[in-house]
Amino acid sequence: MRKISILIAALIMAASVMTFAHEHAKVGEKAPNFTLKDKDGVEHSLSDFAGKYVVLEWINYDCPFVKKHYESGNMQELQEKYTEKGVVWLAVCSSAEGKQGNFTKEELDERQEELETAETAYLIDESGEVGHMYNAKTTPDMAVINPDQEVIYLGAIDNIASADQADIEKADNLVADALDATMNGKVVKVKTQKPYGCGVKYAKK
Amino acid sequence: MKKTLVLLLGILLAFKFSLSEENYDDLIEVSIASNVEQIQIGGNFYVLVKLKVGDEWHVYWKNPGDSGLPTHIDWNTPDGVKKSGGLIWQIPKRIEYSGMINYGLEGEVYLLQKFTTDRATKLESIKIKADLSWLVCKEICIPQDESVNIEIAVGNQFKKSSSDMLVNELLASAPKSFESPNSTFEIEDEELSIELKDRPKDMAEVEDIYLITEGVIDNNKPVEIENDRDEVEAEMSVSPYIDSTPAELELLVLYKDKKGKKKSYETIINYK
Numbered sequence: 077m078r079k080i081s082i083l084i085a086a087l088i089m090a091a092s093v094m095t096f097a098h099e100h101a102k103v104g105e106k107a108p109n110f111t112l113k114d115k116d117g118v119e120h121s122l123s124d125f126a127g128k129y130v131v132l133e134w135i136n137y138d139c140p141f142v143k144k145h146y147e148s149g150n151m152q153e154l155q156e157k158y159t160e161k162g163v164v165w166l167a168v169c170s171s172a173e174g175k176q177g178n179f180t181k182e183e184l185d186e187r188q189e190e191l192e193t194a195e196t197a198y199l200i201d202e203s204g205e206v207g208h209m210y211n212a213k214t215t216p217d218m219a220v221i222n223p224d225q226e227v228i229y230l231g232a233i234d235n236i237a238s239a240d241q242a243d244i245e246k247a248d249n250l251v252a253d254a255l256d257a258t259m260n261g262k263v264v265k266v267k268t269q270k271p272y273g274c275g276v277k278y279a280k281k
Numbered sequence: 282m283k284k285t286l287v288l289l290l291g292i293l294l295a296f297k298f299s300l301s302e303e304n305y306d307d308l309i310e311v312s313i314a315s316n317v318e319q320i321q322i323g324g325n326f327y328v329l330v331k332l333k334v335g336d337e338w339h340v341y342w343k344n345p346g347d348s349g350l351p352t353h354i355d356w357n358t359p360d361g362v363k364k365s366g367g368l369i370w371q372i373p374k375r376i377e378y379s380g381m382i383n384y385g386l387e388g389e390v391y392l393l394q395k396f397t398t399d400r401a402t403k404l405e406s407i408k409i410k411a412d413l414s415w416l417v418c419k420e421i422c423i424p425q426d427e428s429v430n431i432e433i434a435v436g437n438q439f440k441k442s443s444s445d446m447l448v449n450e451l452l453a454s455a456p457k458s459f460e461s462p463n464s465t466f467e468i469e470d471e472e473l474s475i476e477l478k479d480r481p482k483d484m485a486e487v488e489d490i491y492l493i494t495e496g497v498i499d500n501n502k503p504v505e506i507e508n509d510r511d512e513v514e515a516e517m518s519v520s521p522y523i524d525s526t527p528a529e530l531e532l533l534v535l536y537k538d539k540k541g542k543k544k545s546y547e548t549i550i551n552y553k
Contacts, residue, residue, distance in 0.1 A: 140424045214348045239424040270496035270522040274422045275348035278379040
């Protein structure tokens with residue numbers, strides 16, 4: 077009897093680990109929930125924002141592709157435009173300790189003041205768990221989640237893969253397109269696009 | 282006293298600068314050459330661009346993989362001189378970093394381009410400018426660019442240059458172009474299946490396949506290849522970023538010939 081109980085417990089444990097291991101964000105499916113602390117130590121869970129649109133933006137301020145969108149003011153304009161419309165904009169940093177993009181709170185305060193960023197919160201994901209959950213490969217890499225907490229867009233910020241600021245105007249901004257379409261009751265045309273940028277500086281497994 | 286203080290301050294600032302700012306300008310050395318010193322109008326020639334990449338750094342192949350950007354060249358040529366075919370790349374290497382796979386090139390990286398000249402053109406010499414841009418990465422990535430120029434004389438006969446042998450060696454080892462009208466692929470249950478029914482006559486066994494078409498496969502998952510008597514089958518996992526099934530796929534196929542020599546070809550296959 078004891079053996080059977082141990083076996084059942086082991087099976088339940090294995091099943092729960094497998095469910096977690098397979099919980100990856102996919103367009104059209106429920107967005108995997110997570111809880112992360114922001115740069116000030118305040119916890120935020122994705123589920124806190126049910127009923128609102130949420131944008132996840134993978135970030136590393138020292139990556140040239142992130143610089144392209146911040147030094148041009150493009151990212152801040154998007155953040156301002158959509159947070160004014162009630163969208164929750166979460167910058168997520170999955171850079172491991174000691175890797176590029178992993179900053180102290182003081183460094184972050186300085187960077188963000190200088191760049192005049194306008195995200196709702198800057199979340200710290202040093203373990204990379206949430207980055208892997210959303211299959212974030214590059215910085216930037218974006219996810220758009222609807223009020224029902226379903227993923228409606230995953231991937232690149234726009235459709236011109238380059239580090240050149242001059243390409244921003246020529247490109248279609250796929251995050252803005254997804255938000256504009258869905259907020260106006262229209263179908264999101266491009267639901268996913270391979271992201272471009274620097275590799276996320278994850279912790280070694 | 283004031284002068285000494287200013288000097289001291291200057292030295293301190295210079296020291297701080299040298300510690301905080303790494304200089305990446307010399308990470309890549311770019312040079313340009315041709316297989317010819319002089320050509321006859323109406324003939325063809327090759328231009329070779331070499332990127333000497335610093336140790337442990339890499340630049341990217343035409344499909345960069347999970348991150349990065351392909352190395353790019355814009356060619357400026359005089360009227361009557363045209364590119365023939367695409368840029369000829371060396372075979373890339375899978376570079377793993379932080380759980381991601383990139384397709385990169387390290388060390389001495391060569392990019393070759395064939396040019397043709399129009400018989401009606403009157404030129405005293407052919408001046409070609411290559412505007413290069415690339416992303417060079419190790420733990421961090423740096424976008425860089427540089428322009429290089431070459432001038433080739435025009436005369437009554439061809440004169441080989443000192444780079445002729447290198448160009449021939451690179452052409453010999455570069456992937457060949459191969460037609461695959463009967464080879465197909467399909468995508469089902471997040472798996473990409475490839476059937477290579479056309480094969481070069483000297484092929485003994487396919488050893489590896491790289492997708493030139495970007496964003497179709499999950500680069501982290503293994504490429505499984507089965508060599509049968511009549512065809513070669515390959516299976517790969519589909520990328521989570523694929524939005525729709527492409528009509529065709531461009532592949533780089535690495536194979537061993539019947540004498541055991543490593544060879545490669547590039548081909549396009551259609552959806553089944």
